[in-house]
Amino acid sequence: MAHYGDYQNEIYGAGLRGIVPGLPVDFANLKARAEAAMAPHVLSYVQGGCGDEGTQDRNAEAFAHWGMVPRMMVDCSKRDLSTELFGQTLPSPLFMSPIGVNGICTQDGHGDLAAAKASAKTGVPFMASTLSNDPLEDVISHCGDTPAFFQLYTPKNRDLALSLISRAEKAGYRALVITLDTWVTGWRPRDLNTANFPQLRGPCPAELLHRPRLPRHARRSARGGSPGSRRGVGRDLRAGPDMGGHGLAARSDFASSRPQGDLPSRRRAAGGGQGR
Numbered sequence: 001m002a003h004y005g006d007y008q009n010e011i012y013g014a015g016l017r018g019i020v021p022g023l024p025v026d027f028a029n030l031k032a033r034a035e036a037a038m039a040p041h042v043l044s045y046v047q048g049g050c051g052d053e054g055t056q057d058r059n060a061e062a063f064a065h066w067g068m069v070p071r072m073m074v075d076c077s078k079r080d081l082s083t084e085l086f087g088q089t090l091p092s093p094l095f096m097s098p099i100g101v102n103g104i105c106t107q108d109g110h111g112d113l114a115a116a117k118a119s120a121k122t123g124v125p126f127m128a129s130t131l132s133n134d135p136l137e138d139v140i141s142h143c144g145d146t147p148a149f150f151q152l153y154t155p156k157n158r159d160l161a162l163s164l165i166s167r168a169e170k171a172g173y174r175a176l177v178i179t180l181d182t183w184v185t186g187w188r189p190r191d192l193n194t195a196n197f198p199q200l201r202g203p204c205p206a207e208l209l210h211r212p213r214l215p216r217h218a219r220r221s222a223r224g225g226s227p228g229s230r231r232g233v234g235r236d237l238r239a240g241p242d243m244g245g246h247g248l249a250a251r252s253d254f255a256s257s258r259p260q261g262d263l264p265s266r267r268r269a270a271g272g273g274q275g276r
């Protein structure tokens with residue numbers, strides 16, 4: 001794969017023919033473009049955080065304390081940023097964070113597919129969220145040769161969790177990443193002020209509502225509107241709109257029964273003061 005930095009040669013080369021980039025490359029301008037393009041309810045969901053958003057802001061500010069360290073007399077024309085993760089060699093120590101309801105971030109409603117295509121192009125692994133708008137099988141089909149991971153919010157229904165894990169494994173996801181800090185939905189004033197909770201609108205989470213893909217045992221336990229059925233999941237979410245729970249989250253559950261099958265797994269916190 002070419003160096004990411006080679007991208008700038010393309011830009012300068014095109015500039016000689018009078019072509020300027022269609023999109024800015026700096027964060028501030030990208031952010032401004034996104035703010036202008038997104039519908040208010042999407043922006044509120046993506047940009048909003050918990051409480052007064054102070055934690056989120058301070059987390060972002062903390063990155064400003066990192067700087068460039070110039071290295072003299074070091075040939076950096078050939079770079080190797082590769083690293084090992086989950087027994088695989090990746091071209092760089094980067095992977096995409098899972099973004100729930102990502103679908104609504106593109107005009108066609110298929111933001112998960114757009115991000116998966118970007119992963120295929122860049123070699124940066126994609127991590128599909130439990131709250132994808134497109135079924136996880138469709139999403140990974142756009143990842144090309146780049147490995148993809150599946151993020152699991154552990155639903156309260158254990159059968160549903162197991163069915164998601166087994167589908168992820170069958171679909172070809174190479175690792176399972178379990179988010180453990182979302183037991184309840186965070187208090188997010190921006191979204192609350194407009195009663196905005198995109199998880200409850202549209203086809204998301206496709207994974208949970210895609211009932212025909214649920215295995216028989218999960219459907220059976222889901223009958224009668226219990227968690228796992230289309231009605232049951234919707235009811236659960238409405239009753240307390242959180243995907244959090246403890247179906248499989250207990251450390252001991254993973255340690256003793258390896259419910260994730262053969263997939264390597266890592267536990268994570270969504271964190272960031274965003275309350276997701």
Ligand SMILES: Cc1cc2nc3c(=O)[nH]c(=O)nc-3n(C[C@H](O)[C@H](O)[C@H](O)COP(=O)(O)O)c2cc1C
Binds near residue numbers: 097131179270
């Ligand atoms: C719009 C949005 C949606 C997110 N959805 C998920 C999700 O579905 N699952 C998850 O584990 N984390 C989710 N996160 C958390 C991110 O994956 C990430 O951990 C968090 O944003 C912290 O990284 P950052 O400081 O670079 O934003 C979401 C974050 C944002 C902003």
